[in-house]
Amino acid sequence: MSGHVVITGASSGIGYSLARRLAKRGWRVSAIARRYEKLTELQQHEGSIVPLTADVSVPKQIKSALLKAENASGCIDMAILNAGIYTPVDVKRFSGKTFVKQMQVNYFGIIHCLDHLLPAMLARGSGHLALMGSVAGYRGLPKSAAYGPTKAAIQNLAESMYFDLNPKGIKLQVINPGFVETEATSVNDFVMPDLISSDVAADHVIQGLQEDIFEISFPKSFVRKLKFMRLLPSHVYLSLTAKLTGYK
Numbered sequence: 170m171s172g173h174v175v176i177t178g179a180s181s182g183i184g185y186s187l188a189r190r191l192a193k194r195g196w197r198v199s200a201i202a203r204r205y206e207k208l209t210e211l212q213q214h215e216g217s218i219v220p221l222t223a224d225v226s227v228p229k230q231i232k233s234a235l236l237k238a239e240n241a242s243g244c245i246d247m248a249i250l251n252a253g254i255y256t257p258v259d260v261k262r263f264s265g266k267t268f269v270k271q272m273q274v275n276y277f278g279i280i281h282c283l284d285h286l287l288p289a290m291l292a293r294g295s296g297h298l299a300l301m302g303s304v305a306g307y308r309g310l311p312k313s314a315a316y317g318p319t320k321a322a323i324q325n326l327a328e329s330m331y332f333d334l335n336p337k338g339i340k341l342q343v344i345n346p347g348f349v350e351t352e353a354t355s356v357n358d359f360v361m362p363d364l365i366s367s368d369v370a371a372d373h374v375i376q377g378l379q380e381d382i383f384e385i386s387f388p389k390s391f392v393r394k395l396k397f398m399r400l401l402p403s404h405v406y407l408s409l410t411a412k413l414t415g416y417k
């Protein structure tokens with residue numbers, strides 16, 4: 170498995186680890202994010218990586234970055250649409266802006282990329298798309314009222330697109346990690362169960378990308394528990410989750 174891969178959100182965390190590892194494996198990596206200095210640091214580790222700045226929530230910027238990626242490294246074989254933000258919220262102090270911002274980056278950021286990527290992949294009848302979701306999209310969680318729905322939307326988007334894209338030769342996957350130690354989760358003031366490093370997360374993602382599976386989820390023991398919780402009726406799920414997380 171190699172070719173040209175675009176990774177959004179490659180300046181830190183899971184995207185950064187993925188960019189380094191895939192470049193080492195011989196992929197031509199186009200690394201997209203807003204912070205140029207972080208992307209050049211990435212390039213210092215792996216000289217072949219092409220750094221491109223863009224805000225995924227701004228259609229013009231992401232289109233221009235993807236065009237530059239194609240000019241520099243050829244047609245895009247795989248796109249890992251990973252850019253995302255996470256702001257925990259307490260809805261007793263509701264601010265709609267936080268909700269809109271997270272949807273703009275996490276969900277519409279993916280849509281803006283697809284606007285450019287899909288026509289070319291469909292015309293070729295090949296390509297590989299991996300959308301970054303989260304286990305936080307499975308069900309509602311405390312503090313996750315702004316973030317969780319963005320990931321639930323991505324899960325639904327991926328499943329819905331699958332029906333059109335699979336018969337056209339485009340491989341579509343959704344990535345649902347548990348807790349990963351990154352800049353995003355550094356704001357959490359609670360003990361994160363089954364926490365893994367971004368390098369370990371990237372290894373799980375790379376393994377999953379090579380497999381014939383729709384959902385890449387990890388770590389397995391944590392995911393198993395959450396998938397069981399997903400089956401519970403709402404009243405049982407809500408009281409159990411409140412108890413387990415200390416929300417009475």
Ligand SMILES: NC(=O)c1ccc[n+]([C@@H]2O[C@H](COP(=O)([O-])OP(=O)(O)OC[C@H]3O[C@@H](n4cnc5c(N)ncnc54)[C@H](OP(=O)(O)O)[C@@H]3O)[C@@H](O)[C@H]2O)c1
Pocket residue numbers: 177178179180181182183184201202203204205207223224225226251252253254255274275301302303304345346347348349350351352353354367
């Ligand atoms: N960490 C976890 O526990 C966890 C669990 C499940 C899913 N995820 C998901 O994994 C993805 C990566 O997160 P992470 O944990 O690795 O956090 P991170 O270290 O904060 O990385 C987020 C990346 O997204 C980029 N980004 C943010 N806003 C952007 C924008 N508007 N335009 C372009 N790039 C943007 C950031 O770069 P710039 O700031 O330079 O733009 C950065 O490279 C996210 O989608 C997150 O929701 C994380």
